[in-house]
Amino acid sequence: MIYLVTGGAGFIGANFIHYMFNKFHDEIQIINVDKLTYAANLPNLESISSALIEKSCYIFEQIDICDSENIERIFRTYKPDYVINFAAETHVDRSIISPQVFLKTNVLGTQVLLDASLKYGVRRFHQISTDEVYGSIEEGYFTEQTPLNPRSPYSASKASADLLCQAYYSTYQLPITISRCSNNYGPYQYVEKLIPLVITRLLRKESIPVYGDGLNVRDWLHVRDHCDAIEKIIHRGKDGEVYNIGGNNEWKNIDLIYFLIKKIKSVLAKSTQEEYIYNKLITYVEDRKGHDRRYAIDVSKIKEELHWEAKVFFEEGIQETVTWYLQKEK
Numbered sequence: 628m629i630y631l632v633t634g635g636a637g638f639i640g641a642n643f644i645h646y647m648f649n650k651f652h653d654e655i656q657i658i659n660v661d662k663l664t665y666a667a668n669l670p671n672l673e674s675i676s677s678a679l680i681e682k683s684c685y686i687f688e689q690i691d692i693c694d695s696e697n698i699e700r701i702f703r704t705y706k707p708d709y710v711i712n713f714a715a716e717t718h719v720d721r722s723i724i725s726p727q728v729f730l731k732t733n734v735l736g737t738q739v740l741l742d743a744s745l746k747y748g749v750r751r752f753h754q755i756s757t758d759e760v761y762g763s764i765e766e767g768y769f770t771e772q773t774p775l776n777p778r779s780p781y782s783a784s785k786a787s788a789d790l791l792c793q794a795y796y797s798t799y800q801l802p803i804t805i806s807r808c809s810n811n812y813g814p815y816q817y818v819e820k821l822i823p824l825v826i827t828r829l830l831r832k833e834s835i836p837v838y839g840d841g842l843n844v845r846d847w848l849h850v851r852d853h854c855d856a857i858e859k860i861i862h863r864g865k866d867g868e869v870y871n872i873g874g875n876n877e878w879k880n881i882d883l884i885y886f887l888i889k890k891i892k893s894v895l896a897k898s899t900q901e902e903y904i905y906n907k908l909i910t911y912v913e914d915r916k917g918h919d920r921r922y923a924i925d926v927s928k929i930k931e932e933l934h935w936e937a938k939v940f941f942e943e944g945i946q947e948t949v950t951w952y953l954q955k956e957k
């Protein structure tokens with residue numbers, strides 16, 4: 628089977644490539660198409676074995692998904708069975724400052740991939756989406772039926788891409804699936820996102836900016852559990868369907884930061900005095916514009932239909948993540 632993975636040099640894409648090779652070894656071929664924006668980090672993929680590279684099981688192509696000529700060449704050359712679209716501009720704060728690149732990559736780039744998938748007849752086009760397309764929810768949980776209500780340029784671009792995928796399914800019967808996942812954590816994430824930002828700043832004893840009152844709530848899922856869910860959807864999900872993915876693991880931002888301080892303290896074997904110094908690094912800053920208060924996701928559909936559930940305990944996943952960033956800082 629041939630898998631075209633876009634955005635494979637980013638956080639989740641790189642984890643997914645490792646996940647697939649760990650599971651299927653040299654029985655698969657993965658073509659990683661990535662433009663290599665600031666968020667990409669090719670060394671994340673250096674541990675792919677030379678044996679896999681020699682057998683051409685892993686191929687990297689530096690291409691922008693908006694570049695239709697080169698994308699068409701990729702489809703013509705490799706004839707992928709599966710397309711998994713991770714490539715995106717992903718940082719909400721950046722989307723508030725400059726929305727245009729978000730619309731280009733996240734919407735037009737997705738359309739280029741959908742067109743090529745249609746022309747070359749793929750088995751499955753899988754769109755990696757986000758729970759942010761549902762907007763903010765004070766109580767209860769988002770289900771796959773919750774109306775889309777994106778509130779940032781980032782989530783609006785992701786929601787637009789989801790609608791395009793569904794339109795290609797209805798209009799052309801392109802076999803698409805969509806997954807909407809909550810916040811991921813784990814190795815290989817670019818440091819601008821909350822968990823790696825807090826960990827690296829704590830390690831460097833730099834101030835930790837906290838938006839607003841710090842009481843915004845997010846659900847956290849280990850990236851390996853996300854990859855496991857994606858693998859189940861692409862191989863066993865139903866055409867045209869949306870699947871929510873989440874960790875049932877809600878944290879207020881400020882509580883998460885205190886939890887990370889405790890973890891860092893235990894990993895570095897620091898004294899209580901040191902914990903007090905870390906706490907003093909917390910700095911409340913002006914809230915993000917239009918900051919969504921809470922995301923919470925109902926995962927019953929993927930549990931019942933595909934027998935997926937999150938397996939990584941948060942304590943262990945965070946311990947592993949702190950240790951990973953600590954090694955990186957050395």
Ligand SMILES: NC(=O)c1ccc[n+]([C@@H]2O[C@H](COP(=O)([O-])OP(=O)(O)OC[C@H]3O[C@@H](n4cnc5c(N)ncnc54)[C@H](O)[C@@H]3O)[C@@H](O)[C@H]2O)c1
Binds near residue numbers: 693807
């Ligand atoms: N990180 C999360 O918590 C989270 C949660 C839910 C959904 N998602 C979605 O998962 C996907 C991956 O997220 P991530 O956190 O790994 O992102 P990331 O920012 O770490 O990586 C994105 C990758 O896409 C590449 N890319 C960007 N524009 C491109 C273009 N025009 N052409 C080709 N490649 C391009 C970048 O170079 C980078 O390697 C995104 O679609 C995102 O919306 C992320």
